[in-house]
Amino acid sequence: MAERASTGVQSVERAFELLELITNARYEVTLSELAELADLPLPTIHRLLRTLVSLGYVRQLSNRRYGLGPGLIRMGEVASRQLGAWARPHLAGVVAQLGETANMAILDGDMATYVAQVPSAHSMRMFTEVGRRVHTHTSGVGKAILAQLDDAHVRRIVGRAGMPTPTDHSIGDVDALLEDLARIRSRGYSIDDNEQERGVRCYAVAVPGMPSQTAISVSGPLTRVDEQFAARAIPILTEAAHAIAADIENVNRRS
Amino acid sequence: MAERASTGVQSVERAFELLELITNARYEVTLSELAELADLPLPTIHRLLRTLVSLGYVRQLSNRRYGLGPGLIRMGEVASRQLGAWARPHLAGVVAQLGETANMAILDGDMATYVAQVPSAHSMRMFTEVGRRVHTHTSGVGKAILAQLDDAHVRRIVGRAGMPTPTDHSIGDVDALLEDLARIRSRGYSIDDNEQERGVRCYAVAVPGMPSQTAISVSGPLTRVDEQFAARAIPILTEAAHAIAADIENVNRRS
DNA sequence: AAGTAACTTCCACCATTCGGAAACATTCGA
DNA sequence: TCGAATGTTTCCGAATGGTGGAAGTTACTT
Numbered sequence: 093m094a095e096r097a098s099t100g101v102q103s104v105e106r107a108f109e110l111l112e113l114i115t116n117a118r119y120e121v122t123l124s125e126l127a128e129l130a131d132l133p134l135p136t137i138h139r140l141l142r143t144l145v146s147l148g149y150v151r152q153l154s155n156r157r158y159g160l161g162p163g164l165i166r167m168g169e170v171a172s173r174q175l176g177a178w179a180r181p182h183l184a185g186v187v188a189q190l191g192e193t194a195n196m197a198i199l200d201g202d203m204a205t206y207v208a209q210v211p212s213a214h215s216m217r218m219f220t221e222v223g224r225r226v227h228t229h230t231s232g233v234g235k236a237i238l239a240q241l242d243d244a245h246v247r248r249i250v251g252r253a254g255m256p257t258p259t260d261h262s263i264g265d266v267d268a269l270l271e272d273l274a275r276i277r278s279r280g281y282s283i284d285d286n287e288q289e290r291g292v293r294c295y296a297v298a299v300p301g302m303p304s305q306t307a308i309s310v311s312g313p314l315t316r317v318d319e320q321f322a323a324r325a326i327p328i329l330t331e332a333a334h335a336i337a338a339d340i341e342n343v344n345r346r347s
Numbered sequence: 348m349a350e351r352a353s354t355g356v357q358s359v360e361r362a363f364e365l366l367e368l369i370t371n372a373r374y375e376v377t378l379s380e381l382a383e384l385a386d387l388p389l390p391t392i393h394r395l396l397r398t399l400v401s402l403g404y405v406r407q408l409s410n411r412r413y414g415l416g417p418g419l420i421r422m423g424e425v426a427s428r429q430l431g432a433w434a435r436p437h438l439a440g441v442v443a444q445l446g447e448t449a450n451m452a453i454l455d456g457d458m459a460t461y462v463a464q465v466p467s468a469h470s471m472r473m474f475t476e477v478g479r480r481v482h483t484h485t486s487g488v489g490k491a492i493l494a495q496l497d498d499a500h501v502r503r504i505v506g507r508a509g510m511p512t513p514t515d516h517s518i519g520d521v522d523a524l525l526e527d528l529a530r531i532r533s534r535g536y537s538i539d540d541n542e543q544e545r546g547v548r549c550y551a552v553a554v555p556g557m558p559s560q561t562a563i564s565v566s567g568p569l570t571r572v573d574e575q576f577a578a579r580a581i582p583i584l585t586e587a588a589h590a591i592a593a594d595i596e597n598v599n600r601r602s
Numbered sequence: 603a604a605g606t607a608a609c610t611t612c613c614a615c616c617a618t619t620c621g622g623a624a625a626c627a628t629t630c631g632a
Numbered sequence: 633t634c635g636a637a638t639g640t641t642t643c644c645g646a647a648t649g650g651t652g653g654a655a656g657t658t659a660c661t662t
Contacts (some may be wrong), residue, residue, distance in 0.1 A: 097532045100398035100620065101358050101395060101618085101619070102617090103358050103619085103650065104359055104402075104652085105402065112422075115422050122608080123427040123608075123609060124607090124608060133652050134608090134609075134610085135610080135611080135612090135652055135654095136642080136650085136651060136652060139356060139361065139650080140356055142355065143356045143360060144359070146355055147360065148455055148456065148457060148458075148502075149363065151453075151559060153558050154558070154559075156608085160422065160425060160426035160430070161426065161427065161455065162453065162461075162478055163478060163480075164419070164422050164423050165423055165426050165427045165462065165477050165478040166370065166423075166476060166477060166478030166479075167419050167422075167423055168420055168422055168423005168426065169478075169655075170369075170429075171423065172420045172423065172424075174374060174415055175420065176417075189628085190492060198417065200403055200416065201401060201403065202555065205416075207417045207420065221416055222417075222420050222421060222424070223418060223420040223422070225417075272418065303404065304408065304409075309561075342361070346464065356649085357649065358618090358620090358649085358650085368662095377640090378639075378640060379640085388620080389623080389641085390622080390640095390641080390643090391619085391620060391621060393640070393642085394619085394620080394621095394641095397641090411640070443652080536614085548606090549646085603662100604660080605639090605660105606659100606662095607658100607659085607660075607661090608652100608657100608658080608660070608661085609655105609656105609658070609659085610655105610657070610658085611655085612654085613644080613651105613652105615650105615652100615659105616647105616648105616649105616650095616651085617648105617649100617650080618649080618651095619648075619649070619650085620647085620648080621644105622644105623642105623644100624641105624642085624643080625640105625641080625643090626641070626642085627638100627639080628637105628640085628642070629636105629637085629638075630635105630636085630637075630641085631635095631637095632635090
């Protein structure tokens, strides 16, 4: 994880770190590999893994290697359902009309996390894994979310999260960011222009009235996602955002 | 969770207990509700939740309620992919031919856990949530798995897990279970006849050659799932089991 | 069969966790 | 609108639960 509270429960953090490492592994992973990746002593890892195995979130195979356990499936599905699966048809509509990858992300602590994605059918396309956390100041969705907040709140978020600059287009100081946010507010949408990743452009709009700060985006390679594309994309994105908002309003009305 | 190691890391266990409670909650849950459900002091829960929030596995909403966080999505998807999503088309074939719910389960510690399911189109149908853990001795899939193991191994598993009898059809002692397993071995398939749940019958076969002990089943109400049904179902189940095994062999060959 | 590497268990120590009390924030009712 | 009640968050010293080096066990390789 990119960020963690210094006052968190250490053993819980370590357990989840191991889970993330196993998730990132090809399929199975050995205790020694985990020890190397996590830089923790073997018995510490072993004890945490034993706990995770007994709880069903990790499995130990007959060859003594470890893999994810079935207990994570239901939690993952419920989380997905709660956070974004119902947005998928709207995102699919965006992809159908624009031909590029559509994402939805929410403000998650001081970061933005992708919670739904419908990928473009192009071979060369934006692929961002659902569940991935990114900095708000370098992502289209992140900036669309920040533009909804007041400047003091923005300062707190980026102050805590930091402002790394992954590319030479990235914004690195809060004043420049606040200027960009002002532009986003007046223009109605946000642009990530090679800021998160070279060669990638992204347009994003906020989803109004959501329980968590939310934005949706469409993104792809510079060759296809240009200003001409934007002229078509923004109304479609905006309409999808409003449709998603209407959906959640209906869900809330039903429960 | 039904079972847990007594030498597990307590704080990790508690963190996951909270995650499970949030997963089971309707959508959002308050700190006080969690305290009541978990029977732990408020500050303990708060501290664990703060850790989980900072890691992204739990979200705190603006109304101070807690919900699952997006960090669980990717782990859940990877776990699902590793454990059972690739079996889904075969299970769907079973359902298409037989019209009843098909499940796949794996041995998970001393229990069996459902890792894939394709439900019947009937209104009245077997519904078992993916991720759910059940006792081996009372479930069709569990007994199909146990029948693959030697008697000493079976004794260890049920000795540790216990042998509760949820219905008056359930097997409650290990000798009767071993006799049933002998029958299963000679007959080639397993039957859960009102043993796990009244009114439900299930036929199951083991999937050969899997990294984890695995079985698939078809189940439904007594009125439809009878011996006549079994005569049709067993060859179809057996064929699906072999097709799944062939799939995993191909996956292993590719990596 | 022997040696090596990887994994698992043990247990004394102390760092981290725990939870009661206090402080803070929100909600509800008059 | 204000005060009381309820719910949530923070603090910090005690003690317990987590840690990790050492020893034991298992699996793999030659």
